[in-house]
Amino acid sequence: MSNILDKAKAWLTDTFDPDTVNDVRKLIDTDQKALEESFFQNLDFGTGGMRGIMGVGTNRINKYTLGKNTQGISNYMKSVFPNEDLKVVIAYDCRRNSKTFAHQVANVFSANGIQVYIFPELRPTPLLSYSVRHLGCQCGIMLTASHNPPEYNGYKVYWKDGGQLVPPEDKEIISEINALEFTDINFNKNSELIKVLDNSVENTYLEEAVKNVDFNLSDDVKKALNITFTSLHGTSITTVPKLLEKAGYKNLQLVEEQSEPDPDFSTVKSPNPEEPEALEMAIELANKQNSDLAIGTDPDGDRLGIAVRNTENELVLLNGNQTMVLMTWYLLDKMKQNNSLTDSHFIASTIVSTPLMRVLTEAYGVKYMESLTGFKWIAKLIKDNPELDYIGGGEESFGYMVGDFVRDKDANTAILLVCEMAAELKSQGASVYDQLIKIYKDHGFFKENLVSLVKRGLEGAEEIKEKMIQLRNNPPKEIAGERVVLIEDYSNSQAKNLQSHETHPIDIPKSNVLIYYTENGTKVAARPSGTEPKIKFYISVNSNLKDTSEFKTLDKELDSKIETIKKELGLTE
Template identity: 60%
Template sequence: MHIDQAILNKVNEWLTPTFDEATQKEIIEMMTSAPKDLEESFYKNLEFGTGGMRGIMGVGTNRINKYTLGKNTQGLSDYLHKSFPNEQLKVAIAYDCRHNSDTLAKVVADVFSANGIHVYLFSDMRPTPELSFAVRYLKCHAGIVLTASHNPPEYNGYKVYWQDGGQLVPPEDGAIIKLIEELKYSAIKFEANENLIEYIDKEVDEAFAKSTIENASFNTPATAKANLKIVYTSLHGTSIKAIPNVLEKAGYTNVQIVPEQAEPNGDFPTVKSPNPEEPEALSMAIALAEKTGADIVVGTDPDSDRLGVAVRDLDGNIKLLNGNQTMVIMTAFLLEQWKRNNKLTGKEFIGSTIVSTPMMLELAVAYDVECKVGLTGFKWIAKFIKDFPELQFIGGGEESFGYMVGDAVRDKDAVAAILLVSEIAAQAKASGSSIYQELMNLYVDFGFYKESLISITKKGIEGANEIKQMMVELRENPLTEINGERVVCIEDYQSSKGKDFMNDEEFEITIPKSNVLIYYLEDGTKICARPSGTEPKIKFYFSVNAPLSNVDEAKEVESDLDNKIANIIAAMKLN
């Protein structure tokens, strides 16, 4: 096959003495036996997306390896020295259960230390939210976590946190990326200064657990905690290092752990995908809950920032909630707690994202707080906390099964969120209700909002081009009607412009630019199209709603809303 000369130039660079023999040998083998793989490995440089940098592990510029991560770390080291002159720089590093995460974390630590930066390196795998907490607890200038979240086993990744504990956002992200792109691989300092690498564990673990319990506990009686039957699974990930301990210290003693999934394992052998967004991922936990009569099922992704929740519906059957539903339940509970304790002063806010449920805006109005809506990714919610110090953050989430309670952790945090949802379940059960009943009550008050997501995977070079073309088509030939409903507004976050067709007005979008299109229909339906920043996918998000006069009509209304979403998907020819 023909390989573009620009790709061959990159390949030839990787065959120089800057790169070790093992790397060169693997490249030479690919040149003869797998030229297509060679092309995929070098046709572009891995880029920072919504959740940092993720990719398949292997040799090449488009892969996760010691050189691509070394280059990131060298660029970040240079930027830290430039940003904080004459300071003793400190960074914290954590890693998850994935293959090579521990060795890649040590490579990153080596490069930082070689640049004179003091490194706090966790002695074993830890949840991502604990790294966010550790950055502020240890007064670090930055933090790194080696994780690919819920991606398949062949992936790994590199998330960068700033001194506020949140992920990189403008302007730091652009400046750091520019430095990294200008760097030559030969400039990476790999020779560690072991005197600058300090291993951390128990002290930070205990501080993290204490902070979590303080932030996510709400005076639940001990009897209510003891009566709640919880089934928990870590899906072979890092949350096993924190959640059982936090739940026990918080007083939840009736916790069953799915034994087959308790051992950390980068192959994730019992699931197709270690993603609690996928119903299949929690099937073993749900089976255990059915067997033991548990009230609630909770599970996390490998790095413990996402949580899945399944509860008993009004007929007593276990039902998996979606991320919008868990976000609404937790936010409504927090708002009510703040109201009861006379803590709402008009200077508080909740956080959400442009692809999440509009019901968050309804909750904000009802409790007279602000709802700040940002782009996909918790780094934007963390940025709100930093940008508006005069406002107090209550809680916030996004549809992709993430939630943040308060501001001690500045990223989605399944550890605190699982404790919070346990508090809600325990209090509801003690009062003769349930989480599902409370959700239905919210739908009666605010309308039944139903959301759904379709992800279309397009791998490789051709796939990336197909996704690009789909967005081009949606922009150049915008839909004017969908499923018989008129499009009344389109927001294009790439051009930062919106068009209100009802009033024939254009308007500016102040949220940072992103490759997202949102259609609003006459009946209140919202449809978003967004290529993923970390996976070879394009995602379509659907939100529909209808009034619910009483809980007895919930099944019928939900069925109607599900049919409506199915008809929209068919009308857009996405199935």
């Protein structure tokens, strides 16, 4: 505790503004628990950049932790791009303080002689990713905490390829930041180097999105699709309606109560389209309007949730694996019809996503590539393989990226792709749900479930660490009565075959992930979240669907198997 107190007292100097000093002094005098949580560690970069609770302290998002990051990045940019005109673009979401933080970050960059482009108001993350390359910047910053609770904010860093930071730049930048003191931050802005963007970049992005997802459907086919959309109080209200209008989708209803940006996300418990509750208002409106689709996005507009009509004409929320598989099928099938698939094409997904992605992709004779969780790794696959042509790809956490004009998950373009697929299927007398069942019949019925255990604060971090140690030291020998035959440990890049006792290296960067495979293809992955105080368990089971008439029966059997696995692993309440 003395170390924490020393760290806190360092914030009582004139390096920090009077309000910050007063808040820190109040914590020291009245709230030891909050003091400990605010200073016990330095906020780290995770899979989606840096996220945390807003407040004073080294473990909080504030002017000084963001300023130190920005100063470190400024120093690094000068060292690695010594003969270039340095440029950065900044965007921000609807969260409390996002706009203020964005301008504070802009001040630091400009104080270091770096040209800054900043959006005039909230805009979605994929537009920021696009803008980096479009404007010829070496770096981009997005102020957002994605779908985290209202008390959070965050700082995503993009590099010159438009993707988020990956090795070696991430470690080098972190070293640069860690070498700094808060006294090293230069907040003295140079107004001449800060330019507020007009609408031209956004308009070009929307045109590119339409071009990437244009399958020559007729106007009548598009008009026949009835869509309900909610931005869940976030940024995508600035882009999705414009995009659908530009693409010819006129039949769009907005959930007006959720169209207004709101940092408290007052109409939902969580602004996360992974949660069924988040789309309740959209589904309610969709039922009133007899919509074919109900669609929602997270606050920074990179994740999407889709509800489609099932065989009973009820709107049901698809999970991230299902939407990813459907979008991948549509892209591959359209390219096959056009005879445009080549040996250079590839589809990408992540190690915790459904195995059906590999099965489906390889059935079309296309290369499948896998990465760690997080779209920065998919962007890295594109960057590291310039001889290959990226088609599309996604991850189970409701993210998808169509083409490589954006280098991060993009709910805008993905929504347009879903609408194209749904409209065409409807014109053929079929549905998205019918097509999903057909994919299961043709390629295997894979069903997934995600369990997230929330563990907050210092004690929670220790619990997560101990849980991963236990899983490594005492791995299960059986899962749901099936022998575990393979264990992949990404922390040491080793895969061990439990039958032959042979090990082989995993050619993917190290990460704190464990995956168990059984003799029947059941897959269970465990990993601490890189953006939230959670440990996540990803369960995948599968079976053969011989006839579509057996879908409901087999669906229940797979659900039952998942529940058995959750009980065995102690993941149920």
